[in-house]
Amino acid sequence: LESTVLESKQTDPLSSWHDTPTKQAIISYVKEVTNTESAKFIPVSNRVATFDNDGNLWSEQPLYFQLFFAIDRIKAMANEHPEWKTKQPYKAVLEDDMKTLMSYGEHGILEIVMATHAGMTVEAFDAIVKNWLKTARHPRFNKPYNELVYQPMLELLDYLRANNFKTYIVSGGGIDFMRPWIEAVYGIPVDQVVGSSVKTEFVIEEDKPLIKRLPKIDFIDDKEGKPVGIQRFIGKKPVFASGNSDGDFAMLRYTDSNTYPSFQLYLHHTDAEREWAYDRDSHIGKLDKGLDYANANGWTVIDMKKDWKVIYPFQKE
Amino acid sequence: LESTVLESKQTDPLSSWHDTPTKQAIISYVKEVTNTESAKFIPVSNRVATFDNDGNLWSEQPLYFQLFFAIDRIKAMANEHPEWKTKQPYKAVLEDDMKTLMSYGEHGILEIVMATHAGMTVEAFDAIVKNWLKTARHPRFNKPYNELVYQPMLELLDYLRANNFKTYIVSGGGIDFMRPWIEAVYGIPVDQVVGSSVKTEFVIEEDKPLIKRLPKIDFIDDKEGKPVGIQRFIGKKPVFASGNSDGDFAMLRYTDSNTYPSFQLYLHHTDAEREWAYDRDSHIGKLDKGLDYANANGWTVIDMKKDWKVIYPFQKE
Ligand SMILES: [Ca+2]
Ligand SMILES: [Ca+2]
Structure with a gap:
């Protein structure tokens, strides 16, 4: 029995995270809102967590x-x-x-x-x-693109789901570009993805029902579009939102207005050596207004270099 | 032990359905596709079932x-x-x-x-x-509108879920008109509803993030729009689809093209005494082309009068 207790203590759900205030803030939030004795308790049906994808769950450099x-x-x-x-x-x-x-x-x-x-x-x-x-292989790492996902974020997704959060992707990327691989990589099913889309049409050709993709934008799930997409697809305000750029600012502010205790998480790319370092002046994943607001309002900001032990799963020992 | 066996035999998941070929077809389909030994077995992740709402899960007369x-x-x-x-x-x-x-x-x-x-x-x-x-009270039955749901369909939803189907609503009705009540009534969560929508916008007013409804149609989830909505929101082709009008014909044909064994179910309103009787000439819930196609192609058609013991939950003994 004692060894079981010891073992379970040693099983750290966020083992690729350094023991910094960032990790502590995440764990303390999750422990609090899942504690039925706490005034901050959130019922399971309201534990909605939304994650940006590009630059937040996988890399986005040198190009999306x-x-x-x-x-x-x-x-x-x-x-x-x-x-x-x-x-x-x-x-x-x-x-x-x-x-x-x-x-x-x-x-x-x-x-x-x-x-x-x-x-x-x-x-x-x-x-x-x-x-x-x-x-296809990524030019810098010579790996399939869907191996360039962040190990610490995979652990965070698992940790939230283990605490009965329902995890969604809310990305400016194409919904049908993500669906073919996200379930295997993130454990997120295809009906829990909000993304940008082209218009489609249903036609019957030679007695075969088909859905065809049309060269016309249907919805851009970015900036103010993210809360709009969340409301349309999910129908509930998240309590936990995670992103890396000003494109997520509206989503994080929306989440911050939840009457339940909420958590806003920004990933700051600070690690030019292991990944990339960019923020206010970047064309890709620009993080400027959001970073100021985060710092001024007590949102949690991941410092990639300081907070993460490893970046990608293939680097794990 | 014997009494438990007896009891479980007596627990009919579709107890409000008469023992007709309609009920037998449903049960035989579900037994077959959930049987791991069967060539018709469908993995759980592909057990997607879509239900029209108006005239299919609740009444739609004398007006929607x-x-x-x-x-x-x-x-x-x-x-x-x-x-x-x-x-x-x-x-x-x-x-x-x-x-x-x-x-x-x-x-x-x-x-x-x-x-x-x-x-x-x-x-x-x-x-x-x-x-x-x-x-509000319905003019004929003097009941809240969301009590005018079909008891046999509630049992069908439960039966499918008990067999690990994921049940969705795919309705021409407004998505945000359904979300406030469908979870309590149908057991279907708000992120499993596809419906028509108005455009919305995200704004921050007096430092408060808000989503406002605009007087402009965003999407009409009817006819050819139903497969389009299913692809956009659910991302998988259903194996089971249920509707009551030509507005569902495209959804049922789409489902019928699944490479997995699929089930198409039409509800035919044949019961003027207990509910309403209407089909080919009705302005509401017109069922014409779909009925011919169903009869010619072996789809299952519920004859409300002959197949259902009761219509509404409040009529149950
Ligand atoms: Ca991003
Ligand atoms: Ca209908």
Whole structure:
């Protein structure tokens, strides 16, 4: 019996986290709100936890991974589109000329995304994403993109679920780009993802019912869109929200207005050596207003360098 | 031990259903697909069951209940809107002149719905719906509207869940009109509802984060919209789909294309005495093309009069 007690004491649910105030704040919150004796107790049905994905559960440098996917798809589809050799922004993608691609701004990115994310059935797109994850490798780490997920965050997801929180992804990324892999990687089922989407249509072709993806934005699940997406898909205000950029600021403020005790968690990328360091001046994952507000209002900020023992699962000993 | 066996044999999960081919078809399907020894076995994660609401889980006559709600709201709000006394279609509503209201067609209905379903926060709308359910009474049965749910369908929902199906509502009705009451009545949580919606916006007013309902249609979850809504919200093709009108035809065909064995269930309103009888010529819940297709393709059709022992829970002995 004594050895069992000892063992359970040694089983740290957040073992990849250093024993810093960040970890202590998380554990103290969870212990408090799951304690039926506490005035801060939250009933299970209200334990809703929402997580941003890019730069929060997996990396997002040197480009959003979904943009790497779009670029790889343009190259894979180039044979069917000979006109792309001379047409921008496709030409820039085919020539690996990122500077020219970026000069086309959001409009150029949108064109690349629409050319690669629409025009097929939802099943076909699902298969394309799965195949890409099998074959593509990240330029810095030479690993499949879905291995570049944060080990400490996987533990946090597990820890919250072990305490009867329901974990959701709320991401600016494409909902159907995430669904093919998130259940295996994060333990989050496909109906607990809120994300950006293209319009789709239901058609019957040759007596076969199909859902086709159209090259038209349906919903952008970013900034003020995140609380809107949460309300539409989840229907409850979260008590726990986690993100890494100003794109999550609205979601964290929304969560902070919960009448139940709530927890706001920002991941600050401070580790250029093991991952990347960026915040106020970054084009990707800009964290500026949110960081000031977090510091002024007692939100919890993860300092990646100081708070995390390891970054990725493949680095675990 | 013998008495326990006897007791469990007597506990019929579908006790409000007569022992007809309809009930037998449901039970035989569920037994087959949950049997690990069967070639028709469906893994738990793919046991997705979608249910239409109006006329399928609760009644929809003599008007959609949500339209009764809108009419009651117009009357409750009339003091703040003196102009409605002379402005159509409001005047018709205030004078209980349904004929004139209906003469304004869908456009008139939409105006009534937008005037009553938008312009407030999501929390305020939630409270309005809950209060209406407490006070409003159905004109024929003199019961709260959410007591006019079908006892046999409640048993079917329970039976499917007991067999590890995940049950969802997929309704043309408003998602935020259903959420305030469906968990208590159907046992379906608020994040397992797909429905029609108005656009919303996230704003911060006087330092308070709010989500406001706007008088603009966001999504109509009906007909071809149902498979689209299922794909967007649930992300998996159902194996079991249940509806009562041509508005569900696309959902049932979509489900019928599942590579797993699937079940399509239509509720045919055949009981003018205990509920209502209507199908091909009805403006509400028209069932025409779907009924022909069901009969020609071996889908299961509930004959309300012949298949159900009771209609509503309050009629149970
Ligand atoms: Ca992010
Ligand atoms: Ca219906």
